[in-house]
Amino acid sequence: LLNMNTITISKKEYQDITCRQAFFEEELNFLKKIVLETEENFIQPAVLRRWERISSAVDCGKGQSFVSVKDMKRWLKKL
Incomplete structure (x- = not known):
């Protein structure tokens, strides 16, 4: 049984998150x-595998968050 928790964030925070993800x-x-x-x-095969892992994670809805554009x-x- 999964325990679903609800997190409340402001509309601006949500928009920032979706903007960063896009x-x-x-x-x-x-x-x-x-x-x-x-x-x-x-291109080295190890690099291709790493890129493919990142790509598949994004396709599954997982993302990477960054504090700033510079970090990204x-x-x-x-x-």
């Missing part, structure tokens, strides 16, 4: 496009 998904889609255009022979860009560069 931005993150756009960036991830952009990276996917770049990867598809680049020859996969030049730093995380994306480490991909």
Whole structure:
């Protein structure tokens, strides 16, 4: 039996969260496009697996939250 807890957040917080998630998904889609255009022979298999794990997690509704845009860009560069 699952214990479902309800969390109350303000409308502004919710909008900020959805905005950040949408931005993150756009960036991830952009990276996917770049990867598809680049020859996969030049990309290490471990990197491809890591990107695929991140992609599937986002597809399942999981996301990454960031305090600032700078933190997000730093995380994306480490991909």
